Amino acid sequence: MTEQPSSDPSVRARPVAGGPPVVGVVGGGQLARMLAPAAARLAVPLRPLVRDHDESVARVHPDVVIGAADARGLRALAAACDVLTVEHELVDLDTLRALEAEGLPVRPSADTLEIAVDKVRQREVLAAAGVPVAPWRLVASLEEAEPFADAHGWPLVAKAPRGGYDGRGVWFVDDAGQLAEVLAEVAGPVLLEPALPIERELAVLVARRPAGEQVVYPPVETVQVDGICHEVLLPGHLTDAQDRRAREIGALVADTVDSVGILAVELFVVDGDVVLNELAARPHNAGHVTIEASITSQFENHLRAVLDLPLGDPAPRVGSAAMVNVLGVDDLDPRTRLADALGHPGASVHLYDKGPRPGRKLGHVTATGEGLTAAREHARRAADALAGGPRRSEQEATT
Ligand SMILES: Nc1ncnc2c1ncn2[C@@H]1O[C@H](COP(=O)(O)OP(=O)(O)OP(=O)(O)O)[C@@H](O)[C@H]1O
Numbered sequence: 001m002t003e004q005p006s007s008d009p010s011v012r013a014r015p016v017a018g019g020p021p022v023v024g025v026v027g028g029g030q031l032a033r034m035l036a037p038a039a040a041r042l043a044v045p046l047r048p049l050v051r052d053h054d055e056s057v058a059r060v061h062p063d064v065v066i067g068a069a070d071a072r073g074l075r076a077l078a079a080a081c082d083v084l085t086v087e088h089e090l091v092d093l094d095t096l097r098a099l100e101a102e103g104l105p106v107r108p109s110a111d112t113l114e115i116a117v118d119k120v121r122q123r124e125v126l127a128a129a130g131v132p133v134a135p136w137r138l139v140a141s142l143e144e145a146e147p148f149a150d151a152h153g154w155p156l157v158a159k160a161p162r163g164g165y166d167g168r169g170v171w172f173v174d175d176a177g178q179l180a181e182v183l184a185e186v187a188g189p190v191l192l193e194p195a196l197p198i199e200r201e202l203a204v205l206v207a208r209r210p211a212g213e214q215v216v217y218p219p220v221e222t223v224q225v226d227g228i229c230h231e232v233l234l235p236g237h238l239t240d241a242q243d244r245r246a247r248e249i250g251a252l253v254a255d256t257v258d259s260v261g262i263l264a265v266e267l268f269v270v271d272g273d274v275v276l277n278e279l280a281a282r283p284h285n286a287g288h289v290t291i292e293a294s295i296t297s298q299f300e301n302h303l304r305a306v307l308d309l310p311l312g313d314p315a316p317r318v319g320s321a322a323m324v325n326v327l328g329v330d331d332l333d334p335r336t337r338l339a340d341a342l343g344h345p346g347a348s349v350h351l352y353d354k355g356p357r358p359g360r361k362l363g364h365v366t367a368t369g370e371g372l373t374a375a376r377e378h379a380r381r382a383a384d385a386l387a388g389g390p391r392r393s394e395q396e397a398t399t
């Protein structure tokens with residue numbers, strides 16, 4: 001176990017001569033946890049940076065560095081790995097840049113992460129590269145918002161440029177009064193968009209190596225409820241043209257931000273056209289379905305890419321697949337309901353061993369098969385069992 005930050009951060013622990021490079025991962029949540037089996041299969045040494053031994057990955061993977069994603073923690077991780085990657089973007093970028101300058105491969109790079117962490121930068125950089133982006137404006141006051149509201153009408157969608165996840169940091173605002181509340185809460189400029197008439201939400205994952213070689217996963221459809229991803233469907237309900245366009249945009253975004261590892265590009269279908277929502281430079285909830293459904297999972301391809309190894313085939317190995325998130329509804333550990341869930345033998349259950357809390361992503365279930373409707377039903381039943389019963393409202397999108 002590598003627990004102590006090195007007293008001399010410039011001394012980097014090297015694996016035994018000829019040994020395989022150690023992949024350091026910033027973050028200890030379920031994404032790091034799901035990297036571990038892929039790493040184990042390839043005998044790639046994985047060393048996550050976690051706050052404590054209770055974090056999801058630390059419960060299955062003893063070889064961790066303890067620390068925060070700050071200068072001290074990152075330096076401790078850097079001293080104990082040969083290539084550094086991330087499972088979340090809230091990382092001290094100045095330290096990452098310093099580590100890059102000192103010769104540590106940081107994949108994705110600090111430049112890529114700087115774009116991924118900021119919804120405004122994403123739009124600026126990607127629109128300039130020709131990626132279709134919905135109208136937007138950064139506003140710091142009601143006066144600045146007025147022309148945008150006049151042009152697009154209420155309601156509008158306001159977003160915190162940084163730090164949002166699972167719909168936190170995204171607000172539908174009906175009028176100037178509500179926008180004023182959001183501006184006060186964010187205490188800084190917010191990104192405004194029209195409330196788009198979204199027909200479908202998609203995600204396309206791209207695995208990319210340092211020299212630019214990339215593979216693009218088939219686009220999946222993501223079903224969000226209240227800003228949280230509930231389900232992922234493969235294939236999505238897309239036209240051939242939308243499918244092609246989503247892949248094209250994914251590839252263009254990956255090249256533009258020069259990603260290394262998995263890049264997830266979230267997209268909307270609006271008026272039949274595919275437009276950017278946001279991106280994440282790491283494995284993504286929309287890609288969990290690839291564990292069972294694809295020849296190479298997003299987690300394995302992330303490792304291959306950050307180690308600059310040949311990428312695996314992203315093609316599906318099944319006709320269709322559905323993934324349903326297990327979201328906490330109460331304080332009961334979903335393991336107490338495991339027997340009920342496993343009573344659905346076609347469903348693959350993944351639990352993250354995280355403390356139960358209403359709304360928290362505690363696990364997911366995937367089912368595969370020839371028909372999407374049946375796969376979705378199987379996955380839902382097992383996920384519902386884990387969550388303690390059907391939890392979807394009547395209004396939930398049923399695509
Ligand atoms: N302009 C918009 N119009 C309508 N709905 C929107 C708009 N922008 C975002 N949404 C809805 O809010 C959800 C969350 O938005 P976004 O992806 O920006 O937030 P996030 O919290 O950063 O996401 P994540 O959960 O992926 O981290 C979207 O998936 C979509 O359902």
Ligand SMILES: [Mg+2]
Binds near residue numbers: 277278
């Ligand atoms: Mg999102």
